[in-house]
Amino acid sequence: MYGWNRRQFLITGTQALAAMKLAGMAQGKPKVALVRSTHPKLPRTAGPDQELDYEIVRSMVWKAIEYGAPRAGSLEAKIKPGSWVVLKPNIVYLSSQAGYRTGDITDMRVTKAVLEYVASRTKAARITIAEGGSYRSTKDPLTDNVVTQNGVRVDALTYDWGTTEWPGFGGTLAGMLKEFSEKYPGKRFDYVDLSYDVIKDPSGAPARIEVPKRNGVTSFSRVPNYFVTNAICKCDFLISIPVAKVHEQCGITACFKNYVGTAPRMAYCDTGRFWNVKLHGEHSVDFRIDPFIADLAAFHPPDYNVVDCIRGLQYTEHNNRRPDQMVRTNAVLAGEDTVSVDAAVARILGFRPEDIDFLHMGAARGLGSFNFRDFEVVGDELDRVCASWAKPRQWYARANRLWRIGRSTETPVAAWKSHTSFGDILYPDQALGERAPVYYAQAKIRAEGARKGYLWMGISGKAAVTLNGVKILEEESTTRFRVGQFQKEIELRPGENELRLQLEPLEDRLPQAAVVLVGPENNGDGLDGAVWTA
Structure with missing residues (x-):
């Protein structure tokens, strides 16, 4: 019914890890880069508890991309000339929404630094920032779940962040894209709201698409088809740019969990609830959301990952109004193998990677290993930033299968x-x-x-x-x-x-x-x- 069985899934995962080990013997282990704000090779440094400016954040991101080079040798070597590159940050909330607090979404300076790297170092023809947040577009005729500023309706593209949330970044995404369009006139810069970018069937209705088979594995959900988006499925190169934080339902949120923002809310929302409520209802398995996280990633796995570990949230993924919820680490991770990057995130947050269900699923699809013997952490030492972040009250490790x-x-x-x-x-x-x-x-x-x-x-x-x-x-x-x-x-x-x-x-x-x-x-x-x- 699902194109595979669980024993096949476990065997396939083992075979995938074995294949990666053989590949690693031939060309060196895959790399996950960690760069802290104190890294000695940065032009300018800052303490682990200090506020950062854009120049320091940019140097951290660029150094992490350098250290965490993909198998092609560099990120610019992997992105082919003329490519359409999509950058997928986490912008689930805007700062005036009740669920938001600093550390909830990707630091805009990290997104800008990746955008600047791709614009200046590669021959990409089109560079898109894409996200689907829990707020309606200004073009949406419905009026629930909208955000306004100074009496004017706004969304992720037009929301003005001011100058204090991220020192060195101010204004709107639209303004940033305009700035880059003027600086790099030979490239196209745009924003795609993934909440509305659903692939449609010939009648114009949202189309359900079967999860593609990767490494012999299809869907991890009992419903093996999804509504998905054009930008994610059709772009040439996808960079996941999440924020690292704790999540109530799957332990951690980083590169894989970032894919929930790729599910079109117009297809998965419910009356008065502009979030992926139907996605959770249709595709969760035994109280876990891991199956649809892993499945959504199968439609176009990240070609590269850059993780914002500057500030994140403990206890839960959104604002719980506890004064100690936001945790500052002042670090950036980068790497090609998504499972391995998320394994490093898990370790930083105080989780055991083997306890995270979606990492087993990603490994079965050949997207990396969560065993630290199979990849190399380069740059700064991981143990220096590992901590025991407060976990959700209902957290428990993966059960026996x-x-x-x-x-x-x-x-x-x-x-x-x-x-x-x-x-x-x-x-x-x-x-x-x-x-x-x-x-x-x-x-x-x-x-x-x-x-x-x-x-x-x-x-x-x-x-x-x-x-x-x-x-x-x-x-x-x-x-x-x-x-x-x-x-x-x-x-x-x-x-x-x-x-x-x-x-x-x-x-x-x-x-x-x-x-x-x-x-x-x-x-x-x-x-x-x-x-x-x-």
């Missing part, structure tokens, strides 16, 4: 059906293809030495759980299903460990289960040194 399912303990486990769950949740009736009065499930954990941590479980129905033959949990639940509803302290022995579940319906409610290995801090982060195995 690899199971054996059976109907009887009298049947050898080796004869049970191998099953890879579509998302975090195991639905045993779907796994077996039939209903039963009781289901048995087995999972294996390989531990690098003895490990203490927690087992987080979501349960619907009745469940009895054993670890290495010892019963550790017996619960029943008919309330709202949630991962982490039940938490049990555990200890893993070195080597292989066996987890078994006995699941039964309760009150005509089919059983469900989700299992997450959590570290000793019991904060939702995964357990170091322990992995699920087939």
